[in-house]
Structure formats: structure tokens, C-alpha cells
Amino acid sequence: MILKSLSLLNFRNYLHLNLELPEGGALFYGVNGSGKTNLLESISYVLLGKSPRGAGVKDLVSVGERESFVKAVLTSGEQTRVQSIGFSRDKQLVITRDGETSTSLRALYGENRFVWFGPDDIQLITGSPEEKRRFIDITLSQVSPEYLAELMRYKKLIRERNALITGRFDSVLCDIYDHDLAQSMAAITAQRAHFFAEISSSVTSVYNQISGAESDVVVEFAPSLQLELPDEFELALKERRNRDREQGFTSIGPHRDSFRCKKDGRQIVGYGSQGQCRSSALALKIASTEYLTRDNHELILAVDDAFSDLDRTRREIFFDMIRTKGQLFVAVHSREELSYYDLPALSITQGKVVPYELG
Amino acid sequence: MTDSVQRLAAALQKLPSVGEKSAWRMALHLLEQDEAISYELAHALVAAKQKVRRCDRCFTWSETAICSVCSSENRDTTTLCVVEKPRDMWVLEQSGRYRGVYHVLGGVLSPMNGITADSLTLEELRNRISSEPIAEVIIGLGGSNEAETTAHYISRILQEFPITVSRFARGLSAGMDLEYADRFTLDQALNERRVITGGYR
Ligand SMILES: Nc1ncnc2c1ncn2[C@@H]1O[C@H](COP(=O)(O)OP(=O)(O)O)[C@@H](O)[C@H]1O
Ligand SMILES: [Mg+2]
């Protein structure tokens, strides 16, 4: 679906905003600190319930206010959907989707496809496994709500098992957790492996388009456990049990998965240049857009300072690559940049948005 | 506001689903009413707290050592239904279909919330099965993850007994609390219960 309009109440520096959005997307133009990133962040929040900067609700609610509200009207063909997220400093959360309310973020998932490009994308190459998993999970959760449900179940089971092995131990209960965890581990690992199998060739080809050369850049899934069957996972957990009890946490499983980008058989991080790290991160992101749209869902893209360290030619290559992928919103802070991108511009000044007038 | 009203409102706010606003509304309302109403409320509260205790056998709320269900002559004492809390037992009682006896667990297993096997009445359950003529245990827990885990746990620890262990049917959808099940769903859960381990006495 694509965004038709967006309403914000007490979100960051937007106390009150109603904004109609062009079908193809828009450029958000304004000086530093005007609220471009905030506006893109609100889109991410109403679609996925997540801040791409990892901000918590306390940061999102406008200073001096208690509650925030973001509402989106989305369309796809004849279909219209109204989706909103309301939240307060004391962590209350209400989601509505076409009038139905829920308190679980899961209610947001299903039809929307969203991707964020930002300066932090390089963390996909140089960052921690946790940051890498966040990318996998946010992508897979959009395509498969079952994946998201399984992941939430899994995380809860891990917390229960960790509490059990550090507290009063009960082997009957641990057997049950290990059995249930094993089912979950097998399902999550299989979905992740499938994801990497699906995107790997397009990571290579996008990278080559960017660099303008033939290279053998590949992305490789690095699971904590290279197993397939639930029974195998269960056995692995049992074998680790004593060590886990000594260490006080569950040391194996999808919560420790990662992935690596390699060039000439060597990891790009540490071996490649900064530019190669940037390019492979972008290649991963662009490959993920193909995965997100493979079931013919429309994509919404937000680009926040993701290309500002690239030269003009590279920027144009990127813009060409993502321009046709869906509804595109780009934060732009120089007038010069406005001319790079062929999209209508909206001018942002301290919580107000108006059509940009040349002159 | 006076200290006493403040104290009353603060006390009321400790009740479930009472926020600050409603607590104040209740406190001010009570002040405006006849004194008799406040006395009645206060007495009822204290009396309930003093008289009501756990049934020695099934651990539901009772005013006597053994509750009315456990001491009834008309119950099928060979069938025992394990429930999480007294509320669940009352819901099943209201449906009027169940003729067996009960056992109130006092929670569901969740180590991260500090609820382990020894904080539930599981040892007491085993003792009852050893000493009472129970032939079937029906696990009447809801559909949450914790309830599922607890159901598995119970079936595991009851394996040593020559009894049938069954579970409520899937009529109770995943995540559902017994408290909120309607009568039809409860009937179905009970009638279509499935056997986990067979056994006979
Ligand atoms: N919770 C908040 N309440 C009010 N203003 C906020 C809040 N969080 C951030 N801001 C303001 O938002 C502005 C930054 O907006 P941002 O979108 O990051 O700017 P940019 O246009 O450079 O991307 C700053 O002026 C900051 O003070
Ligand atoms: Mg910014």
C-alpha cells in the first residue's frame, strides 16, 4: 500500500500536522534540525511500530506532552486502510487498523512494506550481530507475520529458559522449554536461510552495478547452529545445558545468528575499504527491497542522509535504482540536492510542512 | 484535600482497573453518602478477608476448611479438573456441565516472573492423586504460552500414575483466558477434550 496522508499529534517537533502525500513520494527539504528525519521516522513508526534510530517512546513524545499519535491513510488500488499508533510516556500502546484496536505491534504487520535507508546502514557490514539480526527480522516480519509470531514466541521462551537455568533448576521444565525452543529454532533458522538464499544473487548484481565492475561480493548467512531438524536443535540444547547453567544464559540459537559480506572470499569488514563497506550495505538494502516486493506488495521507501557521503554520480545511480521501487520519501538539506531527484518537494520549517516554492 | 481522603483514594487505587481518576471519584462519592454505606463496605471487606481462606483440598476460596464442592455428596470424585485460579473454577461451575472436582494451581509456570513448580500446588496435586480415587485429570488451563508449558509439565509429572490425563479441546483459542470463554466454548472445551496419556484405575 502507499501513503495517502499522514497525521501527527505531539510527535517529536510536530505538535499537530496533517499532510497529504503525493503518490510517487516527495522530497522533504529543510535546514538541519527542521524535522526531516522526524517526519520520516513517524512513517516508520506508524507502519512498523519501530524507530529506525532505535528511539524509545520517551524520545518520540514531544517535550512537555504525555501522549503521541500517528495516523496513516494507505491505499492500494481501490482499497483504503486507516492505521494508527498511539503511545504514551508510561509505555501504553494502542494500535488501530480500520477501527479495530489492539495493544500488540503485530497488528501493524501484514500488508505494508517499508524500507529505511540511513547513515547507519553501514552497520549491516561493520556493526554487531544484533544490528544485523534487526535487519533480517524487520524484513522477514513484514513478509511473514508467522515469522514475527514465531520470533516473539522464541524470545519469550529464551527469557524463560534463562531465568530457569539461573534460578532454582527444574530438569522437567527445562526439557519442555528445550523441546519447544527446538521447534522454534528450526522454523526461524529455515526462514532466515531461505531469505539469504533468495537475496544473495541480487546483492552481487546490485554491488556490481554500483561499483561498475565485476566482483564476487556475496552475503553469507552465519547461523549459530547449522542444523535443520527440530530434533537436532533439541539435542544441541541438551548438550549445552550444563555449560549454559554455568554461564547463566542460553548460548546457542537464532538469537546469536549473524551474516557476513565477503569479497574475494574475505570479509569486507576489516579487509575492504570504507567505500566498499558502504556499497555492500546499500546493495543489501536494495536487495531486501526486492524481497519485500516479491509478492507484489507496494513498497514505501524512506531515505535519510543515506547518500550524502557519495559523489553525485553514485547518488544518481542509487536514485535510479530505488526510484522505480515504490513511493519514495527523501530528506534533502541543500537546494543543490533538490535538482538531483525528480520528485515534488515539500518545505519543512520547525514542525510545519508546505509545498516548496522556487525562488 | 485532607490527608484522610488522600489515603482513601490511594488505597482504592490499589484495586485492579482503578486508575487515579476513578479512585478519587469513588472516595468523594463515599464521603457524600450516608455513613452506613461506608460501614457496610468496611465490614464486608474485613469479614471477607478474615473468614475466607483456601480450601484444604482443592485450594479454592472457602469459608470452611473444605469447600462446598469438595464436601458435596453429588460430585464425581473420580474426575479432577486442574484450573489456574478460583475464578476459572467459578466460571466452570456456572456453566453447570462439569460434575467432577477441582484443583486450583495458583498460577502458571513462568520462571522469568518468579513462578516455579514449587510456588504452585503441584505437590498437593500428586498427593491427592495418591490418596483419592481419581481416574482422570483434565487440564483446564487457558491457551497462553505459559499455560501450554504448564499443561505439558503436569502431564509429565503425572506419568507415574495409572490415570488418564486429558486437556481441554482447542475450542479455547491460543492465548485465551478461561475467564473470558463463553458457555458454548467451555462446553466444547470440556466435551471434546483430548487424551494426553491413557491409563485406568
Ligand atoms: N521529543 C521531542 N520533542 C520536541 N522536539 C524534538 C523532540 N525530539 C527531537 N526534537 C527536535 O527535532 C529537531 C530535530 O529534527 P530532525 O528531524 O532530526 O531534523 P533534520 O531536519 O535535521 O532531520 C531538533 O530541533 C529537536 O530539538
Ligand atoms: Mg536528519
Ligand SMILES: [Zn+2]
Ligand atoms: Zn475444595
